[in-house]
Amino acid sequence: MRAPSSVAAATALLLLATPATAQLHKLAVQAGLRYFGAATDTPHQRERAPYPESYPQYDAILANNDEFGQTTPTNGQKWLFTEPAPRLFNFTEGDYVADLAASQGKLLRCHALVWHSQLAPWVEETNWTAPALADAIERHIRAVAGYYRGRCHAWDVVNEALDEDGSYRQSIFYRVLGEEYLRLAFRAAAAADPDAKLYYNDYGIERPTSPKTAGALRLVKMLKDAGLRVDGVGMQAHLHADNHPSAEDLIATSEAYAELVDEVAFTELDVRIKLPVDEQKLQWQKECYQKVVTACVKVKACVGITLWDFYDPFSWVPHVFPNNGASLLWFEDFSKHPAYDGIIETFKSLIAEAEEQPKRRSLGWRA
Ligand code: XIL
Numbered sequence: 001m002r003a004p005s006s007v008a009a010a011t012a013l014l015l016l017a018t019p020a021t022a023q024l025h026k027l028a029v030q031a032g033l034r035y036f037g038a039a040t041d042t043p044h045q046r047e048r049a050p051y052p053e054s055y056p057q058y059d060a061i062l063a064n065n066d067e068f069g070q071t072t073p074t075n076g077q078k079w080l081f082t083e084p085a086p087r088l089f090n091f092t093e094g095d096y097v098a099d100l101a102a103s104q105g106k107l108l109r110c111h112a113l114v115w116h117s118q119l120a121p122w123v124e125e126t127n128w129t130a131p132a133l134a135d136a137i138e139r140h141i142r143a144v145a146g147y148y149r150g151r152c153h154a155w156d157v158v159n160e161a162l163d164e165d166g167s168y169r170q171s172i173f174y175r176v177l178g179e180e181y182l183r184l185a186f187r188a189a190a191a192a193d194p195d196a197k198l199y200y201n202d203y204g205i206e207r208p209t210s211p212k213t214a215g216a217l218r219l220v221k222m223l224k225d226a227g228l229r230v231d232g233v234g235m236q237a238h239l240h241a242d243n244h245p246s247a248e249d250l251i252a253t254s255e256a257y258a259e260l261v262d263e264v265a266f267t268e269l270d271v272r273i274k275l276p277v278d279e280q281k282l283q284w285q286k287e288c289y290q291k292v293v294t295a296c297v298k299v300k301a302c303v304g305i306t307l308w309d310f311y312d313p314f315s316w317v318p319h320v321f322p323n324n325g326a327s328l329l330w331f332e333d334f335s336k337h338p339a340y341d342g343i344i345e346t347f348k349s350l351i352a353e354a355e356e357q358p359k360r361r362s363l364g365w366r367a
Helices: 006-017 025-032 050-064 094-104 121-125 131-146 172-177 180-192 211-225 246-258 279-298 337-355
Strands: 035-039 107-115 154-159 199-204 232-235 238-240 263-274 302-307
Touching: 025 035, 025 238, 025 337, 035 107, 107 180, 131 172, 131 180, 131 199, 131 232, 131 302, 154 180, 172 180, 180 199, 180 211, 199 211, 199 263, 211 246, 232 246, 238 279, 246 263, 246 279, 263 279, 279 302, 279 337
Parallel strands: 035 302, 107 154, 154 199, 199 232, 232 263, 238 263, 263 302
Antiparallel strands: none
């Protein structure tokens, strides 16, 4: 390592001393990422229904593209909402976030075409033959990805197809079609939206040694070997403050995916805390967010980071993991978590480091 020049050191100090205001996406882009974003949902729905008084402040933060340059609908494009009855398509919910992205000039990640959860009940209730379910999946993808054609930077084509041990999840899709459903989903998505990046997306695939990561690598390789287009792997990154992966681990995992696909992304980042919140846990949370940022900046293939919403009261975490919460970057009173400043500091020091080492594996190649 070369000693930093005094100019670079002074720049770094100045950068680090600047107070953090509305700049996650801005700094992410300076650091070489394509985006830093936050998922969002239709007002008055689900988690956010009880908090209408917080919408104006929430909307103002989300609207600032220096903060969030990308968004994903947390719910509206899922099968339950887009095809609630056979051949009955409804894009009202999905359109809310897609239109918001378009009107604000944010990049849109689309989520999710084939997923065992939040599936329309009729899909699970039908007594399928294999050809009939294959038709239903193809029709669904053709209709939904076709409707959003040209608007999605990326599609999560298949979401959460794996069990914890890396074997295939016994979803209705797998039980009826075996792994053929994965192939036909990617084939149909490529036909329906040729310009969208096609992703396999899952949780618990962030650590290099986990069997589920091995499963994700196998799954993607199987698709590629079948001649199908798979452009990206999405690591959801629903992480835990008190037991999180190291930056080195996140880098190693991302690099392993990048041997198979062009891009990787952290698609649903949140870092849950076991309640009650205290300073130690907020510190662990900050370190976890910083490690994800470090990994994404250091891995050439990592295009961006999406928070799974940004305001604690709108998070899914307390609804699904009892006694867990405070997983995002804004507390209920709209003050920021220490992790927010931590992320800003990390971006700034990585930018300064790259400026200091232009000849090393720096940010220049991204331009
Ligand atoms: C969650 C939403 O945030 C909740 O509003 C909903 O009730 C359940 O689903 N993995 C995924 C996301 O891929 O779609 C899930 O989103 C969180 C876990």
